[in-house]
Amino acid sequence: MELDLMKAKEFYHKMLLIRRFEERCVELYSNQKIRGFLHLYIGEEAIAVALMDALTKEDAVLATYREHGYALARGVSCESIMAEMFGKVEGCSRGRGGSMHLFDASARFYGGSAIVAGALPLAVGMALADKMQKRNRVTVCVFGDGAVAEGEFHESLNLAALWKLPVLFVCENNLYAMGTALKYTESETEIYKKAASYKISSKQIDGMSVIEVAKAAKRAVEDIKDGNGPVFLECLTYRFRAHSMFDAELYREKAEVIEWKKKDPLLVFENRLKEIGLWSEVDATAIEDAIKTAIDKAVEFAENGTLEALEDLEKFVYSEVSHG
């Protein structure tokens, strides 16, 4: 994969946007502007940014409750995401979803799912629909290492492989499902091998390197669009923060966190750009500034947003034209 300056800037910008956006979310959480569960993606930004880069507008994305990064990288606006977390009508889910349920049909961003592994079957079905309708599209489905133990992981991988469906499965293996380390949950901890046992083309990659993920994602999407059936990518990564805002992190050593922070995807990328001589042309300060402005704007937008009228509580339980 060619890494030109434009792409380099874009990657850096997007990863930093996610980082800063979530840092602001933490503040806003402390100020009780954001409530409910808030799962941070900090440390894992490379994956979302690189994956979304491999897609066209027609492709579809399904993510987990740790999906801010995906929504942002997919191009869902900062404003509508922030407004969502403020519970406002201007939010991308009209304030009904919150942090765990960002949706944007126009971006083909299908959430935001809070049941671990619950989106895999949906991804299979979306890909089935594309195949039946002979549309050359990919459905990307992201999930954590914890999802691998669920029955739906197995059922969905089998269906996708059996029916040769255009799905890109992406496992973000950050070594923990909440506080339970992978070694306590899987007899086979090399997750990509499990996918291979369904005869799915499967690979383990460095999820801290936006370049490596971008390469693998590009190839995977090409493969899928060539009609070769599903692909599975296991991205090795780490979440730098607690699982959610209520986590004392008793289950992992500080030293481990420190070790992984050395692989911070922003740092790794910066160093790489330095190596290849592109860093000097990336105006990091300008990017910081632009991001700050964008986030400030988003917060203001969210603050100024409106609350859904109480009369509309029951709206959208059924479609308006429906008989319900």
Add this chain to the structure above:
Amino acid sequence: MELDLMKAKEFYHKMLLIRRFEERCVELYSNQKIRGFLHLYIGEEAIAVALMDALTKEDAVLATYREHGYALARGVSCESIMAEMFGKVEGCSRGRGGSMHLFDASARFYGGSAIVAGALPLAVGMALADKMQKRNRVTVCVFGDGAVAEGEFHESLNLAALWKLPVLFVCENNLYAMGTALKYTESETEIYKKAASYKISSKQIDGMSVIEVAKAAKRAVEDIKDGNGPVFLECLTYRFRAHSMFDAELYREKAEVIEWKKKDPLLVFENRLKEIGLWSEVDATAIEDAIKTAIDKAVEFAENGTLEALEDLEKFVYSEVSHG
């Protein structure tokens, strides 16, 4: 494994008992003495007989709705099984279970389960209890090829492997789940390979040969009792009859059935015994007669059984001492 005459007679007797018992069941079904679903084991007898032979009384067995053969081979009495299918109090489940739900706690025969793959988690839990209580026992769990697609298959294999539990998983791969051929349901049709992907010691064997199954079962049980964790056996087999009494068998070719009937486990075993010169000492006629007598007796016993009093319908929803 040493095949002495006694064992040879016993195997032959048990396989034939299952065959004749089920043939009688078919008649009784036509006469409406037996109702509900009736799934025949005919063609697959070698597996149950050989597996049960490898167990001690302390080991536990969990089977499917196609479990007459297991109940008989485990030593649950013909009478109580027949009475069960007649819906009588003298039945091994007091007439509440029928063909699909034979239970005999004294034989550590835990059913009789009609939800495909539903018994696998139970087997895991039973084995977990044995391990916790430091009892050197095996729990055998039998299921069909259809069960492999269920999420619980995956979850249970993972748990058993992860916790190194004393479970013997046995898949009776008879190529069809009802009317759906394995190739339509699994991306990997070599089922034992799926088990291997959980790091479970796993093997594919000829399920039509009582000797081969007996050998494999014996070794597996030893392995498990040596503390090496679960073992998985895929037994290649074939059901000679329809899935249940309501099956037009549109999904398979007559020729295929005929081909497999050449591998009839009774026939295969008879030929083998002839080869090693034991057959002449097996008094097949006497065995036939003894079986006929036993089945006649069972039918009579079932006919003469009593119907549960209607007042007792709600008995056993909760335990008697319970507050329910």
Add this chain to the structure above:
Amino acid sequence: MDNTTTYREAVREAIRKAMTENESVFLMGEDVGHYGGCYAVSMGLLDEFGAQRIIDTPLSESSFTGAGIGAALNGMRPIVEIMTVNFSLLALDQIMNNAATLLHMSGGQLNVPLVIRMATGGGKQLAAQHSHSLEGWFAHIPGLKVLTPATVQDAYDMVGLALADPDPVLIFENALLYNSKGSIDTQGTPVPIGKALIHKAGKDISIFTYGISLFKALEAAEALAKDGIDVEVIDLRSLRPLDDETVMNSVKKTHKVIIVDEGWKSGSISAEIMARINEQAFYELDAPMARVCTVEVPLPYAKHLEDAALPQPQKIVDTARTMMGK
């Protein structure tokens, strides 16, 4: 009206019609293809429409139901057949947390035009794991619609109604009805979702019921007529939404209520109907309402026990007589 169409054929015919008229409709489930359907509903459709549209699935209830949701989100009109309600428990997470929820949770962006059909009910001596009647229980879930066709006409109509609906619709087909016969009008306008039907008008007692119990109630009504008790028998047709209007109008006429319900008594749809009548027509009631439900046991195999557990015409007759003081 030649009354020779079976309920099974009616469902099949409705599926065939929908698949012929709309390329986006497809059928998926266990054994719907090569086997011809567990209850032979889809017999012949594989040959007619091919394996791309009549899809045999592995035993993976959760995932093929979820795949139905995904396909519905992505432009298709899937009919997912869950072989029987007994296996739908494995798919409940997908049904409640995704199908029923996505439209609201996405702020109105993502509707799920999914039809899920399943066989339901006891009475075939299939014992505790294969005899559930959970349609009333599913009706608890907002975001879903729950249909219970009793007649051959409804067996036909409801497939079309469900497919025309933009939201997830569950159709519960009582397995004992598949062989029942009737005639179908394929040209008329079907009675919409959410509308109950008076099958027999009467003035003394209202019997509200659905599915196979409709016929038990009608049988009871005949017997009661001989005693001079004139019951009104109403087929609810849809358990969610419930047709409160038709229910309350009947109560205003008869002032007495019996509900016949195939579900376990506690917490089933019969309780909900009682609750609504209490709320909306309390002063119309002349006597306590009564219900004839399934006894609260895992259904036993033995026929006499199973019969005793399920609602039966005689129990309805006895309940009505007691209510009329006869």
Add this chain to the structure above:
Amino acid sequence: MDNTTTYREAVREAIRKAMTENESVFLMGEDVGHYGGCYAVSMGLLDEFGAQRIIDTPLSESSFTGAGIGAALNGMRPIVEIMTVNFSLLALDQIMNNAATLLHMSGGQLNVPLVIRMATGGGKQLAAQHSHSLEGWFAHIPGLKVLTPATVQDAYDMVGLALADPDPVLIFENALLYNSKGSIDTQGTPVPIGKALIHKAGKDISIFTYGISLFKALEAAEALAKDGIDVEVIDLRSLRPLDDETVMNSVKKTHKVIIVDEGWKSGSISAEIMARINEQAFYELDAPMARVCTVEVPLPYAKHLEDAALPQPQKIVDTARTMMGK
């Protein structure tokens, strides 16, 4: 009584006591060990009892629940923690088709002494997939018992009661209660399963409720007292079995009924209670019974919408006033 014990500590203490007294008791579930429990209930227990008895499971709700059943069948007394009720849907097949069924289906041979605990309820802005209150819905299933501890004492007692029971018992702990405080009597005889408790006697209206709604009802009762409306507040404690006797006795006293229920209105336990009162105490009623339930929507994230969806003291007050014509 120093009122400093939290509900969370009460549950933990009860588990600790049971594990100390009985080697067969163990705890298994997601994050119960190294993390200390999603709601910190089991914090410290891993250190105390070791990984053999405080077992972190993979995310495999169906199978570890089923494994609990198997372990219970084989001599153990497992406590399975399903992190929250929202994930219990994945385990429903095991709960309904195995745990609730095995004793009856085996003709009385196999009882399942399994305790399943789970957090339940909305009110924390966790949105549609994480805010279910399904305890009333689970109470539909024969073979199960369903407990809903509201007080710190019950949080403590019910673990022991459930473990002493030979059959499967589900305990629903409302997550908003974990920080609530009270005192516990560890020496007394616990109020048995199936017994409701009068928390506040009154003569004008009976309010039946459970779990967190108990406190909403008590709050409403205070406000109503100022209006001269004297309500009786009854904590059902157990949704299956229900304490019909205590319910009917209260109805006989007040002749008016409100039910407060965290479940979605249609088909929830409130309907069942209304149905039973209709059946058993119809002539005692002076007015239609009323219920304050959760509005039938997938629970929304935004706080004002979520508040509007859930039962609130003010709604109870309004309902009571209307009922009293004030």
